[in-house]
Amino acid sequence: MSDDLGGMNVKEIQVVQSLLLFVLAGICEIGGGYLVWLWLREGKSFWLAVIGFVVMGLYSIVPTLQPVGFGRAYAAYGGIFIVLSVLWGWIVDRVVPDKFDLFGGGIALLGVLIMMYAPRS
Secondary structure, three states, X not given: OOOOOOOOOHHHHHHHHXXXXXXXXXXXXXXXXXXHHHHHHHOOOHHHHHHHHHHHHHHHHHHXXXXXXXXXXXXXXXXXXXXXXXXXXXXXXXXXXXXXXXXXXXXXXXXXXXXHHOOOO
């Protein structure tokens, strides 16, 4: 069964939507936390913290849109969080990940794929 999205079937679309929700959650959590970090650790404006708290509040809503239960969604999200945190550090803080960061992130991502998308009976 395919639709208008490049011939993707419904299951493939659901996987892509789920992964995008994980990425959105990660951006909200890491971005919001980073804004609070800037305020507390680097003496930036208190208003960055306020924005950070609001963004982290949005983060708490995004996982509820996942098509699985709370435990599985949050456990799998942990793997996405690991990968996004390494990427954030690389892009924003200019901390180049080493081979162990990359290998660990790969293992975490593999765990996400197994937990969320492996066929179940």
